[in-house]
Amino acid sequence: GAGVSQSPSNKVTEKGKDVELRCDPISGHTALYWYRQSLGQGLEFLIYFQGNSAPDKSGLPSDRFSAERTGGSVSTLTIQRTQQEDSAVYLCASSLDPGRTDTQYFGPGTRLTVL
Amino acid sequence: AQSVSQHNHHVILSEAASLELGCNYSYGGTVNLFWYVQYPGQHLQLLLKYFSGDPLVKGIKGFEAEFIKSKFSFNLRKPSVQWSDTAEYFCAVKGSQGNLIFGKGTKLSVKP
Numbered sequence: 529g530a531g532v533s534q535s536p537s538n539k540v541t542e543k544g545k546d547v548e549l550r551c552d553p554i555s556g557h558t559a560l561y562w563y564r565q566s567l568g569q570g571l572e573f574l575i576y577f578q579g580n581s582a583p584d585k586s587g588l589p590s591d592r593f594s595a596e597r598t599g600g601s602v603s604t605l606t607i608q609r610t611q612q613e614d615s616a617v618y619l620c621a622s623s624l625d626p627g628r629t630d631t632q633y634f635g636p637g638t639r640l641t642v643l
Numbered sequence: 644a645q646s647v648s649q650h651n652h653h654v655i656l657s658e659a660a661s662l663e664l665g666c667n668y669s670y671g672g673t674v675n676l677f678w679y680v681q682y683p684g685q686h687l688q689l690l691l692k693y694f695s696g697d698p699l700v701k702g703i704k705g706f707e708a709e710f711i712k713s714k715f716s717f718n719l720r721k722p723s724v725q726w727s728d729t730a731e732y733f734c735a736v737k738g739s740q741g742n743l744i745f746g747k748g749t750k751l752s753v754k755p
Contacts, residue, residue: 561742571733571745584740619687623741632743634679634687 530554532635534620540641541610549605549638553622560603561623561632562595566616574618577603578625610642645670647734649746656724657754664719664749666708666734675737676717678708679745682730690732693717704728726755 533552541547553560562574574587577597588594592610597603607614617639621632650665668674678690691702698710708719717734731750735743 559741563743570747571735571743573738573740573742573744576740576742587742621687621743630741631689631692633689636686 532620532622532633534618534635534638536638537636538639538641540643542643543612544609546606546608547610547640549607549618549640551603551605551620551622551635553601553603553620554633555601556624557622557633558600558625559623559630559632560597561621562603562605563619563621564589564616565619565637569616571619574605607640610640612642615640615642645736645738645744647736647744647746649732649734649749651749652747653750653752655752655754658726659723660753662719662721662724662728662751664732664734664751666717666719666746667715668717668734668736669715670736676708676710677735677737677743678702678706678717678719679733679735680730681733681748687733690719724751724753726753729753 535550560577564572575582575595579600580597592608595605617637619637620635623630623632646669648667676693679687680690681687690706691700693700693710701707706721710717731748733748734746738744
């Protein structure tokens with residue numbers, strides 16, 4: 529079946545612009561995760577959704593970052609007033625549920641470059 | 644807070660050499676541990692995972708890992724590497740929200 533998909537695959541933007549990144553999880557997966565992969569920081573966890581709810585947003589790097597999920601499916605990560613330090617690959621993962629034994633399946637990522 | 648350390652940043656091996664990549668985690672309670680691999684140009688995929696039971700876990704492509712609680716370690720091993728194993732390998736522990744906490748990764752280069 530289809531895996532996790534993300535769009536766009538690449539995004540180049542100018543500093544100060546807003547960007548929106550999209551994640552389509554595997555059908556039926558209730559848990560959805562956003563991570564960021566950058567050279568300096570490695571793989572960082574940003575936010576997690578169980579259904580449409582994000583219980584804890586403390587992993588988001590700043591208040592310029594926000595995320596939502598609708599219909600228990602598609603999620604969008606929005607970065608307002610982008611900065612050069614936001615340049616990274618943004619990864620999305622989904623799992624059947626957030627239980628201890630569950631496997632997270634990753635998408636191909638969106639490479640964001642802020643000029 | 645939980646954390647994961649991977650000791651080797653870059654490992655270079657010849658084909659048929661044996662591989663061991665180190666991973667240590669910080670949490671002393673019940674842990675769920677993972678190894679993910681990222682081949683060049685591809686997305687992260689699961690190699691193997693440990694939740695409970697037999698501390699020697701076998702994964703895909705001939706990889707295995709051993710959970711040693713007393714050493715807080717979960718090292719990845721493969722008896723004989725192939726050129727196609729060239730990739731970046733990430734050790735991870737499951738966090739309180741079900742998220743994965745990753746190590747910095749180890750790049751493996753296998754010379755043909």
